[in-house]
Amino acid sequence: MRKALALGTVALSLAGLAAAAAPASAADVTATFTVAAGTLSIATAATSANLGTATTSLTGTTVTGTLPKVTVTDNRGSTLGWNSSVASTAFTSGALTIAASKAKAYIVPTNGPTLTSAALSAVPSTTAIDAATGLTLGAAQVFVTATTTASNSVDYTPTVQVTIDSTVAAATYSGTISHTVV
Secondary structure (H helix, E strand, O other): HHHHHHHHHHHHHHHHHHHHOOOOOOOOOOOOOOOOOOOEOOOOOOOOOOOOOOOOOOOOOEEEEEEEOEEEEEOOOOOOOOOEEEEEOEEEEOEEOOOOOHHHEEOHHHHHOEEEEEEEOOOOOEEOOOOOOOOOOOEEEEEEOOEEEEEEEEEOOOOOEEOOOOOOOOOOOOEEEEEEEE
């Protein structure tokens, strides 16, 4: 009988442990939240640039200078990439005009594109990386491309070179160079 009593005590103890481990009731809550997409934007460090001075010549000449740093900021929180484009108006001085197609834009490798925050699945690439392959200005053309994996910020400093024919009159010329991003 002692054996029966001992086994009964063990069984009773195990049943008490099982009852203590299981809650009498439970209430589950599903928590949700939304992460809203930010914006894709482009900005320049300044709104004007002086490309320098060139002296008229029988054979023509060029003037070359850098534009202010351009920053593309992608806060959309998506896997979409982006393309920045560059375009230009003609360069004018009163009634005098130098066609936009006489200018080209490029990026010297030391001037970017440089990732300044977050992670990209690939380093941004440029369509025009040097003077030999510079983009002829005029209508908007893709200039820098990035494939992203999250929010990021990229900087680059464009160089612009304007070819000045021998028939161009001495004057101060200006035009608008536009940067866009999609």
